[in-house]
Amino acid sequence: MSPLRRRVALLALAGLLLALPPAMQALGAGYYVSTAGKIVVFAIAATSLNLVLGYGGMVSFGHAAFFGLGAYATGVLVSEGVFNAGMHLLATVALTAFAALVIGAISLRTRGVYFIMITLAFGQMLFYVANSIKGYGGDEGLNIRARSLLGFGLDLKDAPTFYYVALAVLAATLLGLNAFVGSRFGRAIVAIRDDDLRAEALGFATYRMRLAVFVAAGAIAGIAGALSVNQQGYVSPNLLHWTQSGTLMVMVILGGVASLWGGVLGATVLVVLQEALSAYTTHWEFWTGWVLLAVVLFARHGLAGWLAGLAVKKR
């Protein structure tokens, strides 16, 4: 796509997304505004995983732990009577970045399958920790009555308001990822993914650079988690479970590994499939599996790659 067409397409998309809540309400489908909000939250989390997995080549199987940890950080503060959104953001980022720093510092000493297994193990450890904290709901999870207080009269309990706030965070995430990919640091990270031995032999401090990306992605997933607890009014230990990490991974693979829009596309398709199919069958995961299979077999670079291919053909 030419830069001009690209800009027009982006503006059209932005207009569409901004018009979504009033359009849905006008059509009497106001309920789906919260579904749209859920998609946006998962899109942020999946995009953060795409940063580590796609661009960084680090196949983290414990990414949901940061998502869940972020949800708990904000949830616990609310239940303790701290409502300021700025405080929530600060605490969420500090906690998830610190957790990612510790987990990454140890996990990144390993390679390949060992890295997958050790991140999985750390994720499960945090899952069991969340289960065992009786003061904050234990295995039943934590309900919160209030929400993060943003000021300006914004109420996150209101579905359209939440949707717009989450959309702004997603936009910031995508802009950040886009800038990162085009930067010298971003190119070095992709080079390290291609061949870390060669990159280090050239003088790149590969371990530290990877760790920085791992921490940044953990913090972004944490922010997505903080949004999630605000939407649901509830945080469950299951948010940290490895199956949740698997769901995020499916979103990334479905949407397009190492593609800017991969996480967004994957989250959209998976959540829509889930909502649409679960209305007809309890075995929606079975049918979702077929879709994933088709994408992996016929669209090697995910939906983003497939769409890019269509755009090229049309021209």
Next chain:
Amino acid sequence: MSAAASTPEPLLDVQQLSKRFGGVVASAGVDLRVHAGEVHALIGPNGAGKTTLVAQLAGQVRPDRGRIVFAGHDITHLSPHERARRGLARSFQITRLFRSFDVAGNVALALQAAGSFASPGMTADELLAEIGLADRAGAGIAALSHGEQRALEVGLAIASRPRLVMLDEPMAGMGHDESRRMEALIQRLRARTTVLLIEHDVDAVFRLADRVSVLVSGQIICSGAPDAVRRNSGVIEAYLGEE
């Protein structure tokens, strides 16, 4: 270069380097001195431990015992990127290039890595011209011939203008013309850096090298001027004789 041999302080001083993998001894007390400004060839039969030695010198493999002194500093426990920053570079026997990038992208990455520790001694264009890939800047890695990939492999290693560059079989798998071009490149390198050359092509080695060390079963059995090494009976028996 007999003057180099009398220099008291070698640029690279390897002392009693030992490494074993289970029951396999890769290095059995390697002593090796490389002097500034020389092309020093390391030859030896397959399985002698040449590549493992290079990996220990560059930091990818940790030795069990012994010391590596580079430019007067003990670098035995430094990580690979710290050694690169001190001016010790290497190329790989099996080509390792960044496949998500084109030729210019690979060169830019090598210069970027070098830029964080070395003064920019070379522009991308100069480096591409040096390795003979000036007209291939936009080509993807997969589109390169084997010889071009090997040239780029060496090009990445010399981008930082290292004080010592270790070339691990740069001519492996090359045709005659490609080998000649690589030989000419190494001749040009001689003017500005020290080269430790691991190479199987013995004719090329004796044309290029100021000094030759012979590694057999993880030990240096002979080290000296090419003619002396060529005449050494132990070397003939262990290695050259089989040619």
